[in-house]
Amino acid sequence: MSGIKSKQEAGKAKGIPESWNPEWRRQARCIGKMELFFATSNRFLEEAIAECDTCPVRTECLAVALDSRATHGIFAGTTPRWRNELLLRRPNVRSWRDLLLGARAEHRRRYDIPYSHTRQ
Template sequence: MFSDCACPGECGRPDRGEDGVEVARDEHETWAERGLCRKVDPDTLFVEGAAQNHAKALCTGCPVRTECLAHALDNRIDHGVWGGTTERDRRALLRRRPTVTSWRNLLEAARAEYSRQSPHQEPGAGWTQAV
């Protein structure tokens, strides 16, 4: 899961991926450098209409999907696909939960709870519905 510091894995403390397994990484590597999208053209993630479905599909199974979504929500990023969500998806989450002060903490807790309740589910499958 997330370390207890404010940085996204940059302090060198152990980090865990979407499946809860500790991720071995260089102390200078950030969550963004572990994303499945790191090797695609960034313009692929900043599209409109039906092309957003393809962009969202790139996030499926990404080990840092939670971190990415939390970053976009905590920083109120308006454009692009982040953590498998579109701008519209994120606006809906922000409207539904206006009092959330840390999406990072909320998403971590939701993922942990979902993992406890559904131990046989594929890692990362469906837990975001709990938010």
């Protein structure tokens, strides 16, 4: 085998996870605030989206919302309308989880950002 590392090996060397964060729900900023993220009033929309801005598990949250075709609630700072528009634009995506985890890993690799499954 040549001296060229695979993307997976290169990711491991930089601490980039090759798999899903199994603890993502415990690390979400919305714990204990679910009524905010499923509120029927637009009054809480900005507050819910702002809460997502600093959440360390936005990738996992968005993947779950897209893969499950969630039609209600704020997930990863996105509205149902935004998610539906994305799904319509990208109908051939079979796994948003795989796509988003790959994009996150590439971003971290490109900018040399270490990854940790722990909450910051």
